[in-house]
Amino acid sequence: xxxxxxxxxxxxxxxxxxxxxxxxxxxxxxxxxxxxxxxxxxxxxxxxxxxxxxxxxxxxxxxxxxxxxxxxxxxxxxxxxxxxxxxxxxxxxxxxxxxxxxxxxxxxxxxxxxxxxxxxxxxxxxxxxxxxxxxxxxxxxxxxxxxxxxxxxxxxxxxxxxxxxxxxxxxxxxxxxxxxxxxxxxxxxxxxxxxxxxxxxxxxxxxxxxxxxxxxxxxxxxxxxxxxxxxxxxxxxxxxxxxxxxxxxxxxxxxxxxxxxxxxxxxxxxxxxxxxxxxxxxxxxxxxxxxxxxxxxxxxxxxxxxxxxxxxxxxxxxxxxxxxxxxxxxxxxxxxxxxxxxxxxxxxxxxxxxxxxxxxxxxxxxxxxxxxxxxxxxxxxxxxxxxxxxxxxxxxxxxxxxxxxxxxxxxxxxxxxxxxxxxxxx
Numbered sequence: 001x002x003x004x005x006x007x008x009x010x011x012x013x014x015x016x017x018x019x020x021x022x023x024x025x026x027x028x029x030x031x032x033x034x035x036x037x038x039x040x041x042x043x044x045x046x047x048x049x050x051x052x053x054x055x056x057x058x059x060x061x062x063x064x065x066x067x068x069x070x071x072x073x074x075x076x077x078x079x080x081x082x083x084x085x086x087x088x089x090x091x092x093x094x095x096x097x098x099x100x101x102x103x104x105x106x107x108x109x110x111x112x113x114x115x116x117x118x119x120x121x122x123x124x125x126x127x128x129x130x131x132x133x134x135x136x137x138x139x140x141x142x143x144x145x146x147x148x149x150x151x152x153x154x155x156x157x158x159x160x161x162x163x164x165x166x167x168x169x170x171x172x173x174x175x176x177x178x179x180x181x182x183x184x185x186x187x188x189x190x191x192x193x194x195x196x197x198x199x200x201x202x203x204x205x206x207x208x209x210x211x212x213x214x215x216x217x218x219x220x221x222x223x224x225x226x227x228x229x230x231x232x233x234x235x236x237x238x239x240x241x242x243x244x245x246x247x248x249x250x251x252x253x254x255x256x257x258x259x260x261x262x263x264x265x266x267x268x269x270x271x272x273x274x275x276x277x278x279x280x281x282x283x284x285x286x287x288x289x290x291x292x293x294x295x296x297x298x299x300x301x302x303x304x305x306x307x308x309x310x311x312x313x314x315x316x317x318x319x320x321x322x323x324x325x326x327x328x329x330x331x332x333x334x335x336x337x338x339x340x341x342x343x344x345x346x347x348x349x350x351x352x353x354x355x356x357x358x359x360x361x362x363x364x365x366x367x368x369x370x371x372x373x374x375x376x377x378x379x380x381x382x383x384x385x386x387x388x389x390x391x392x393x394x395x396x397x398x399x400x401x402x403x404x405x406x407x408x409x410x411x412x413x414x415x416x417x418x419x420x421x422x423x424x425x426x
Contacts (some may be wrong), residue, residue, distance in 0.1 A: 011053045014200075014207045018047040038090050042083055046200060049079035077119055083200060084150045084180070085112045091154055091173060095164045099367075104157060108150050115146040147390055151181040168217075176203045192197040229398055256311050267310065274306035285331035291400055294325045294359070294368075295332075301335045301357070308342055313346035313347060321358040329420055330399045336388050337370045337416050345374020345413070365402075365421040396420070 021043040056072040088108045089099050122143060158165075158173050165173075180200055253275050254258050259270035281300040285292070309316050338355060346354045358369040389406070396402040402420040409415050 007057055008054075011050055011057060013053065013056050015047070015050040018043050018050050034093060035090075038086070038093075042086055045079055045082045045086070049076060049200075052076040052079060074119060078116070080200065081112065081147055084147050085109060085314075086236055087173075087176060087180075088150065088154055088157075091157060095157075095161050104153065107154065111146040111153075115143065118143040118146070130172050144184055148181060151177055151184065155181070179203045180337055224301050235253065252311060253307055258264050260310075270308045271307060274303050274310070277303040278307055279413075281335075282332075289329045291328035292331045294329055294366075297327065297329060297334045298322060298330065298357075301338050304335055304339060305342075305355075312353075315352050316342065317345070317352050318352045319354070319356045321356065324359045324361045324366065327420060327422075328400070329368075329402070329418075330392075330395045331397060333392055333418070334368065334370070336392060337418075339373065340388055341370060341372040341414065341416075344377075345372045347375065350375075365419055368418040368420070370416045370418075371409055371413065373409065373411065376408055376412060376413040392406060 022040065052072055052075050056076055084107075085108050088105060092099050092105060094104050100170075122139060154173070155177050158170065158177065162170050180203055183200070205363060253271070257268050257271050257275070260271060278300070281296075285300065305316075305318050309318065334357070338357065341355050342353065347353070352374045354372040356369070358371070360367050360369075389404070393404040395402055396418065400420055402418060405417045405419075407415050407417070
């Protein structure tokens, strides 16, 4: 087999691998958009490099085609150099750095610019093969020094910042950097241009495969984490319902209905309806997997308060100031807060309990306020468990990025403020 046939086989293999990498970069799932764009550009450059090498190899070395062959050689060398700074950019991206502000990337661009100037300035002395009477291997080696320096810088950065990368990503960069560096160093002394092409393409494919595998593992981990959080949210909703379904509340409600059956049958029917609506909404809330409209949660709260007002009558005063309702929130959020206010704020010897429910739209999102004039909330009091409040706060943060704040009222009592970002709007 002649050397030309051997080189032709190598370049053809590199060409096929470049096409394969380009296709995989466009259709394979599990890789982020930045990495996808990088690999598309990377393999596109390698594909163009392989094509130029193939054309150059097929051009006969004759005086008539001397200029054309030289132009193809210059183009091939230029294309072969582009993946080197691209590799630096991707390494910095994986380390979480801003490329435009990176001092290292500016140095790399400067080195690549030096290579470009040497490449253009070398003119006919670029390849010894163009002039068999002169040996310009030293000049050629000097021209390749900036590219080798860039790769060695990449290797140094990779070793220094290896703790910022996963094991697979670190390994993929090693596989990409070491063969390219070795091939260029060998090329400084022995002309093996097609071997440089194939080494770069194979390294890129290996790197792509490992990074793809790593990102798929990360996606699977995120999916498992999302599933775990969803299960945790479901468990928390169930916990809220169990905490809310206080036996004495159910007993007192049923006894109130029993007493009203003789005293006020019409009111007994209304309380029965409100209590049934309350129970139904409680069970529906536990079965819900995502957020619900605020209007549904408000109706749930109204049903609960209607039952309590039937028992406490004038001792419980409720005020609604809810002009803004076009947003969503986790189920069992407002109603447990109101129930908590009634449970801890009701004192027959301290006068009527006033509960205010307010909503308003702000620049930070939707703000819900539950305010009462009860004895107040003491977060340091460990004798009273705050499981319900912690539960609501965790679900609010996990399901819609919201937050909860508890503060004392200006005239006593407690103010609970919920803030929900605008992304939860209906």
